[in-house]
Amino acid sequence: MSKKISLLIVDDEESVRDSLYNWFIEDGFETGCAESAGTALAMLENSHYDIIITDIKMPGMDGLELLKRIKTIKKDAIVIIMTAFAAVDTAVQALKDGAFDYVTKPFDPDDLSHLIRNASRQILLSNENEQLREHIGLEQVQDIIGKSEAIQQVLREVQQVASSNASVIITGESGTGKELFAKAIHANSARRFFPLVSVHCGALSESLLESELFGHEKGAFTGAVYNRKGRFEMADNGTIFLDEIATISMKMQIELLRVLETKSFMRVGGSKLISSDFRVICATNRDLKQMVVEGLFREDLYYRLNVVNISIPPLRARLDDIPVLVQHFISKYCRAMSRNIVTIESAAINRLQEYDFPGNVRELENMIERAIVVGNGKEIRVKDLPGQKESNAIITESLEELEKKHVQNVLNKYDWNISRTAKALQVDRVTLYNKIKKYDLRQGS
Amino acid sequence: MKITLLNYGQLDRNLLNKVAESVEKEFLSEVIIRDEYADLSTFFDSSRKQYNGNKLLGFIENKPRQGDEKFIGLFNVDIFIPILTYIYGQAYLNGKSAIASSHRLSNERYGMVKDEKLFLERLIKETHHELGHCFGLLHCHSPGCVMQSSTYVEDIDQKSGHFCESCRKHLHSSSL
Numbered sequence: 001m002s003k004k005i006s007l008l009i010v011d012d013e014e015s016v017r018d019s020l021y022n023w024f025i026e027d028g029f030e031t032g033c034a035e036s037a038g039t040a041l042a043m044l045e046n047s048h049y050d051i052i053i054t055d056i057k058m059p060g061m062d063g064l065e066l067l068k069r070i071k072t073i074k075k076d077a078i079v080i081i082m083t084a085f086a087a088v089d090t091a092v093q094a095l096k097d098g099a100f101d102y103v104t105k106p107f108d109p110d111d112l113s114h115l116i117r118n119a120s121r122q123i124l125l126s127n128e129n130e131q132l133r134e135h136i137g138l139e140q141v142q143d144i145i146g147k148s149e150a151i152q153q154v155l156r157e158v159q160q161v162a163s164s165n166a167s168v169i170i171t172g173e174s175g176t177g178k179e180l181f182a183k184a185i186h187a188n189s190a191r192r193f194f195p196l197v198s199v200h201c202g203a204l205s206e207s208l209l210e211s212e213l214f215g216h217e218k219g220a221f222t223g224a225v226y227n228r229k230g231r232f233e234m235a236d237n238g239t240i241f242l243d244e245i246a247t248i249s250m251k252m253q254i255e256l257l258r259v260l261e262t263k264s265f266m267r268v269g270g271s272k273l274i275s276s277d278f279r280v281i282c283a284t285n286r287d288l289k290q291m292v293v294e295g296l297f298r299e300d301l302y303y304r305l306n307v308v309n310i311s312i313p314p315l316r317a318r319l320d321d322i323p324v325l326v327q328h329f330i331s332k333y334c335r336a337m338s339r340n341i342v343t344i345e346s347a348a349i350n351r352l353q354e355y356d357f358p359g360n361v362r363e364l365e366n367m368i369e370r371a372i373v374v375g376n377g378k379e380i381r382v383k384d385l386p387g388q389k390e391s392n393a394i395i396t397e398s399l400e401e402l403e404k405k406h407v408q409n410v411l412n413k414y415d416w417n418i419s420r421t422a423k424a425l426q427v428d429r430v431t432l433y434n435k436i437k438k439y440d441l442r443q444g445s
Numbered sequence: 446m447k448i449t450l451l452n453y454g455q456l457d458r459n460l461l462n463k464v465a466e467s468v469e470k471e472f473l474s475e476v477i478i479r480d481e482y483a484d485l486s487t488f489f490d491s492s493r494k495q496y497n498g499n500k501l502l503g504f505i506e507n508k509p510r511q512g513d514e515k516f517i518g519l520f521n522v523d524i525f526i527p528i529l530t531y532i533y534g535q536a537y538l539n540g541k542s543a544i545a546s547s548h549r550l551s552n553e554r555y556g557m558v559k560d561e562k563l564f565l566e567r568l569i570k571e572t573h574h575e576l577g578h579c580f581g582l583l584h585c586h587s588p589g590c591v592m593q594s595s596t597y598v599e600d601i602d603q604k605s606g607h608f609c610e611s612c613r614k615h616l617h618s619s620s621l
Contacts, residue, residue, distance in 0.1 A: 013527065015499060015526075015527045016527045016528050018499060019498075019499060019527050019529065020528050022535060022537075023526070023528070023529070025538050025583075026535075026538060026578055026583060026584055026594075027584045027594060028583040028584060082528075105527075105528060106525065106527065106528055106529050106530045107528060107529055107530065108529070108530050108596075109529050109530065109531065109532065109596040110596035110597060112528075112529065113596050
């Protein structure tokens with residue numbers, strides 16, 4: 001055992017505490033004793049204990065209440081409840097409240113030994129799991145691809161924020177993959193065993209959104225034939241992802257704020273208050289702060305949601321990621337179309353890296369899918385890519401001026417490496433030298 | 446270092462001589478046997494119909510002794526501690542006192558044929574185990590080591606009467 005397991009015994013009877021203490025000490029556990037629930041809570045504030053084994057009947061706060069308090073401080077604490085009375089109801093309640101197990105005094109030595117061994121194994125496995133996770137880093141989320149510093153910075157932020165319960169607003173242009181990052185946050189949070197419920201607010205009318213979020217009771221409105229759980233209810237213990245949050249109406253903003261504050265709501269047409277423990281992640285491609293200034297978005301809701309802001313960079317800010325993204329999409333679509341994996345010529349990659357992608361990763365993905373469909377089945381060539389240059393702003397400059405700018409840009413891109421620049425421009429080195437001379441191009445300009 | 450076996454269980458002297466011989470070899474200490482008498486009714490818990498192990502251990506602890514002499518009280522009664530249904534013995538870790546009982550060590554108790562050799566082996570193992578705690582040894586996970594925790598009599602049979610290399614080292618360093 002690499003790390004000693006620590007145990008806290010909570011019992012008002014001294015003889016029980018002493019007996020257990022001696023038993024556990026001989027077994028090599030670090031053991032502490034508390035004569036009451038209050039003392040135990042004070043000890044837990046100052047020291048760490050892996051396992052808490054507590055009596056149920058104690059003067060003052062009983063074992064069940066102690067269990068609840070411990071669970072609010074440390075959700076994954078292993079608490080074993082012991083009592084002299086084999087009351088099934090109490091046992092069931094203890095287990096419902098998160099007790100690891102329940103034992104009736106006096107225990108058979110073998111039962112106690114098994115119980116503690118099981119609890120220790122769980123602790124060791126969970127520590128091992130945590131160490132492995134730290135070692136591996138962020139839980140991989142399919143489709144988040146990128147080695148650029150910009151995307152790595154976002155992934156670091158995701159990792160940092162994932163372990164907290166804070167509300168997050170993910171901002172970014174359309175097509176940057178905001179939902180993927182919401183998934184990454186959820187997948188790396190303690191809520192990952194519970195659902196991630198997504199709601200695309202922009203796609204629903206106000207009344208539909210209300211019923212979608214809060215659910216409805218049978219007969220609440222025409223067509224409400226059955227009771228229906230809302231998304232907030234479905235996200236209990238998990239995460240709710242509200243995409244396009246900027247599109248919700250003022251009325252819904254008020255409703256949403258109330259739910260976020262109380263974590264409770266009523267179904268449409270219902271009268272029963274429903275509680276749900278969810279985390280909120282929102283996404284928008286709008287400037288919410290500006291919307292607050294313009295009076296289009298409630299300031300209180302903005303601050304409630306915007307505890308953490310994660311900004312996803314547009315694809316043009318991480319051009320280095322284009323080759324890996326392209327490879328990812330090639331294998332994704334070739335597999336989906338049951339085709340052999342195609343290659344892509346370097347000129348096509350260069351062409352993609354020169355484009356500014358207003359539609360971001362989604363646009364790149366569509367381009368690659370299309371190129372695989374229209375291509376020769378072996379290699380994606382420049383001509384398989386859509387004429388993306390045409391989508392740029394209307395150019396009014398002279399051809400010469402354009403050429404000068406283009407050559408200068410490509411030279412800068414390749415740090416004035418003549419061979420690579422010539423290759424990218426598809427001209428020979430002499431031609432490139434002539435252009436540099438002709439346009440009086442200089443490094444650093 | 447002296448270890449004294451206090452015979453409160455009216456255990457056969459020949460049997461105890463063999464236990465003493467084994468303890469002497471294992472602990473490299475002088476071992477003596479003393480026949481003792483005590484009114485055990487004060488340690489009897491009528492609700493559990495068993496003898497209170499904590500009180501028995503306290504009783505042994507309070508016996509006058511010379512220096513760091515270790516005492517192990519050998520009983521032939523069913524011992525419990527408040528939290529457990531029964532125990533074979535217990536000791537003060539790094540202390541001077543231990544107790545062990547032969548009550549649950551005999552085959553007859555489990556409806557099996559009497560086996561004196563097995564009974565002696567079990568008694569020796571329990572004595573070594575509890576005295577091991579007095580020398581600061583914890584339960585050991587090394588297969589066959591006498592310091593392995595035993596909750597059933599079959600567990601006692603699974604282990605040897607000897608200390609593993611690591612426990613032996615600890616034992617000899619602490620008894621020096």
